[in-house]
Amino acid sequence: MGLLASMDSSTFFLAFIFVILSTLMLYRRNSRNPKSAGRLPPGPPRWPIFGNLLQLGPLPHKDLASFCSGYGPLVYLRLGSVDAITTDDPEVIREILLQQDEIFASRPRTLAAVHLAYGCGDVALAPLGPHWKRMRRICMEHLLTTKRIESFADHRAHEAQDLVRAVNAQAQSGEAVNLRQVLGAFSMNNVTRMLLGKQYFGVESDGPREAIEFMQVTHELFWLLGLIYLGDYLPMWRWIDPFGCEKKMRDVEKRVDGFHQRIIEEHRKLRERRREGNSSGYREEEMDFVDILLSLPGEDGKEHMDDTEIKALIQDMIAAATDTSSVTNEWAMAEVIKHPEVQCKIQQELDFVVGPNRMVSESDLGHLNYLRCVVRETFRMHPAGPFMIPHESVRPTQLLGYHIPAKTRVFINTHALGRNTHVWGDVKEFRPERHIPVDGSRVEISHGPDFKILPFSAGKRKCPGAHLGLVFVLLALARLFHCFEWSPPQGLSPQDIDTTEVYGMTMPKAEPLIAVARPRLAPHMYC
Ligand code: HEM
Numbered sequence: 001m002g003l004l005a006s007m008d009s010s011t012f013f014l015a016f017i018f019v020i021l022s023t024l025m026l027y028r029r030n031s032r033n034p035k036s037a038g039r040l041p042p043g044p045p046r047w048p049i050f051g052n053l054l055q056l057g058p059l060p061h062k063d064l065a066s067f068c069s070g071y072g073p074l075v076y077l078r079l080g081s082v083d084a085i086t087t088d089d090p091e092v093i094r095e096i097l098l099q100q101d102e103i104f105a106s107r108p109r110t111l112a113a114v115h116l117a118y119g120c121g122d123v124a125l126a127p128l129g130p131h132w133k134r135m136r137r138i139c140m141e142h143l144l145t146t147k148r149i150e151s152f153a154d155h156r157a158h159e160a161q162d163l164v165r166a167v168n169a170q171a172q173s174g175e176a177v178n179l180r181q182v183l184g185a186f187s188m189n190n191v192t193r194m195l196l197g198k199q200y201f202g203v204e205s206d207g208p209r210e211a212i213e214f215m216q217v218t219h220e221l222f223w224l225l226g227l228i229y230l231g232d233y234l235p236m237w238r239w240i241d242p243f244g245c246e247k248k249m250r251d252v253e254k255r256v257d258g259f260h261q262r263i264i265e266e267h268r269k270l271r272e273r274r275r276e277g278n279s280s281g282y283r284e285e286e287m288d289f290v291d292i293l294l295s296l297p298g299e300d301g302k303e304h305m306d307d308t309e310i311k312a313l314i315q316d317m318i319a320a321a322t323d324t325s326s327v328t329n330e331w332a333m334a335e336v337i338k339h340p341e342v343q344c345k346i347q348q349e350l351d352f353v354v355g356p357n358r359m360v361s362e363s364d365l366g367h368l369n370y371l372r373c374v375v376r377e378t379f380r381m382h383p384a385g386p387f388m389i390p391h392e393s394v395r396p397t398q399l400l401g402y403h404i405p406a407k408t409r410v411f412i413n414t415h416a417l418g419r420n421t422h423v424w425g426d427v428k429e430f431r432p433e434r435h436i437p438v439d440g441s442r443v444e445i446s447h448g449p450d451f452k453i454l455p456f457s458a459g460k461r462k463c464p465g466a467h468l469g470l471v472f473v474l475l476a477l478a479r480l481f482h483c484f485e486w487s488p489p490q491g492l493s494p495q496d497i498d499t500t501e502v503y504g505m506t507m508p509k510a511e512p513l514i515a516v517a518r519p520r521l522a523p524h525m526y527c
Pocket of ligand 1: 124385391461465
């Protein structure tokens with residue numbers, strides 16, 4: 001997938017022969033195993049050795065969706081030497097994530113996870129077990145508590161005002177705004193303020209060189225984590241690695257590690273200086289995430305956490321929090337600019353709840369029910385990750401009466417769930433009104449009891465940063481629509497806004513969203 005599409009024919013031929021010869025024995029052994037234990041779910045016919053790998057193109061979530069349309073709500077695939085299932089059905093998803101959570105809540109040990117998440121030593125990519133439990137508890141009890149999230153509210157308000165100022169400066173000079181750029185900086189700065197105690201883009205940053213290096217290496221990391229690497233499915237592929245993917249992983253691993261080590265060293269030095277200057281140490285509310293991690297005890301009675309554990313958590317927080325919220329924001333902006341009547345309703349609500357004489361604050365977000373519907377509809381059509389983070393089963397089980405072997409990889413297709421015609425009507429229409437509750441209650445942006453959308457997953461692996469992620473999304477959108485009227489660049493009509501997507505761990509628009517902003521409030525509001 002992705003990789004297959006970019007091979008030249010001679011490399012492919014050599015690799016193909018090599019893989020056929022060297023994996024024949026492995027295939028014979030593996031292909032006999034699952035069937036002997038029971039009936040597997042239905043699925044498309046499989047090639048020897050490759051299984052269904054060759055039936056997947058550059059947008060695998062669409063291929064898997066078409067398998068579900070053809071074979072039913074639960075489909076079995078053989079991906080090289082790996083058993084896999086996929087589903088886009090709310091009932092099957094509920095069974096996997098709630099009823100059988102104990103069995104399906106592990107993660108596959110992919111090569112990217114090993115190289116890029118400190119040997120799966122983080123939270124998001126760690127297999128089920130005591131290490132995952134401990135790291136997740138640290139996130140929940142020390143980093144993502146309501147109190148700690150609230151303690152950064154002023155920083156978020158500051159970032160939201162910087163976002164408005166940056167857009168206004170471009171609006172005044174008549175330039176169209178690259179929304180990917182400004183929304184990316186908003187998310188990254190919010191995360192780095194909480195995590196590292198500083199902003200990466202803007203006046204307080206350490207300068208463009210460090211910010212650019214940081215963004216570049218983070219993007220490479222996302223790209224490699226999202227890649228479906230053939231070496232994970234055809235072990236012999238690793239011997240040839242024709243595109244040098246593992247080499248790239250090792251290279252990014254080294255660069256990212258250097259970056260994280262520098263962060264830790266800087267924090268240690270600062271702690272030391274503060275301790276020397278003030279014997280009582282410093283107050284909890286002054287501590288960023290890295291300070292907190294440095295102050296926590298380690299495992300088995302150790303005085304401190306290991307540096308590797310701290311680095312794995314830093315990396316998780318950056319990877320899990322930045323792209324998810326900025327990709328969601330870009331999709332929401334694209335869909336709203338494409339639908340001017342939706343923009344009009346968002347602004348009517350903002351004018352009623354907030355008015356023209358003050359800026360939107362976090363306490364307004366719960367009262368913006370129509371905007372919440374817009375975000376819910378955005379998650380239905382454009383979930384941040386098409387397969388969330390793939391799960392893996394820890395032991396054999398039964399689903400819908402079919403046998404599911406141990407170590408089966410689970411692709412919950414949230415993209416297809418939002419476009420499943422058995423679940424939703426007019427699936428291609430962006431229509432936030434469909435989410436307005438009949439009883440007028442507050443719109444919830446989580447999966448709800450019906451599992452018809454799944455923005456933050458459910459069960460043991462559900463996103464621990466859901467509340468914070470929603471604040472990033474709602475705050476940025478509310479400010480941008482309250483302060484500006486948005487339209488496509490000159491010469492284009494709303495229908496021309498392109499909504500082509502590219503596959504990855506998160507699934508952004510293929511092209512960055514460019515739009516024109518016209519201020520709606522009095523000039524002094526933008527200072
Ligand atoms: C709009 C923003 C966000 C969206 C849409 C989102 C969505 C998700 C999804 C779908 C998963 C995978 C769940 C699964 O595999 O079942 C996940 C996992 C995770 N998210 Fe988020 N997330 C967002 C923001 C955040 C933020 C702000 C943080 C932390 C600062 C965060 C931290 C994590 C972590 C640590 C995991 C791994 C959990 C585990 O494996 O135990 N996320 N998120």
